[in-house]
Amino acid sequence: MPRTGLQAQRTEQRREQRQALRERILQVSREIVKREGFASLSMRKLAEAIDYSPAALYLHFRSRDEIARALRTEGHARLREAFLAHSTIVDPAARLNAMARAYVEFGLAEPETYRLMFMMFMEPAAFADAGAEATASGHAAESGAAALSLIADAFVELRAADRLPPRAAPLACAEGLWANLHGIVALKLNGASLPETPVATLVELSLDAWFAPVNGTESRFTCANRPDTSTR
Template identity: 80%
Template sequence: MGLQERRTEQRREQREALRERILEVSREIVKRDGFASLSMRKLAEAIDYSPAALYLHFRSRGEIAHALRLEGHARLREAFVAHTTIADPAARLNAMARAYVEFGLAEPETYRLMFMEPATLADTAANGADKPAEFGAATLSLIADAFVELRVADRLRPHAVPSACAEGLWANLHGIVALKLNGATLPETPVATLVELSLDAWSAPAHETELRTYSANRPDTSTR
């Protein structure tokens, strides 16, 4: 590698290091004080750079929010993927649902930024995998896959649609987290119990499953 190439590589590494430093400090501010407290000026002071240096990497506070949202969605998906090896779909759903609530309660400001703050221009202008909505859809598909398996095993209530069940479960889980984060007097019921009840809303009781299995396998005596 020649001198010019080494200098180019060094500049690239310095730019990447500064970008990561900006995001690192942004994470700290958001986790500590919430996204509303994040400003380009405060960020520049925290990393001891001029605001102009920040704008070389992020053109707005919204672009920083976009990057932090993507990071949050990636971590949430990783938490789900960790449970995809669970063979039983009901047990897998339970584990993923708990992981979702645990993530929201462990990182409240990141969760608020992901799901309780308005989308920014950077979010809507992004393409493909760079859109938070795409990350959310990919995570939702892991829930839907488990519901599909329950449907195949005849363990869902009649007429329950797996994709709708997945969206309904996510909505329930978001409600649990949002109530907790906003300091509401409810829910008083333990989170684990709320997760179980959310899943029970779509799961067919064991006796119904057994009855449908028996009816499907019962010999046809109508022509005798």
């Protein structure tokens, strides 16, 4: 094999090895966070778990906060996938119900990841173009916005069908519903004495509240009379 070919092969092998180690670091970090919480994650503990020196880890992640940003990006991507699983439900109200349930289920099933995504303050990257750290932060924001847009799209369809209160803006409704769902998850994760109502019921009541009767007229969206949930 020509020397240039050998060099290219070695370069590709080194790239694959670096990528494999990066993925291994994230995998073990994910396991530690899920088992013990982010506060228990340290570069030293991580290095011991994967049998590498801390110096080797710093070649891939400059700090544990950078690891946290990568885990947040993964979490946002998984949440969006959970929403997409219901994107083919024809009726937008039924779609919202399914996505709302998926959101709460995700938060309760992945509590430490959820805390990283929505309940922990993260220092912004020092520089807007600061490599992987800024990229991960940007990807998390993009993934979060993409998930929100799926909720907003359903509200847009409801607006077009005249199934929203007159002054309800679709994006504002999406943000409000998200905040409501976050409140349900946060209360459960923090072990609050309330709510005592089952989570599934809280989700349905939250959705009903957005479509409460206006001027004494009957609500055009109720969980008791939920529209067809068949897919396209």
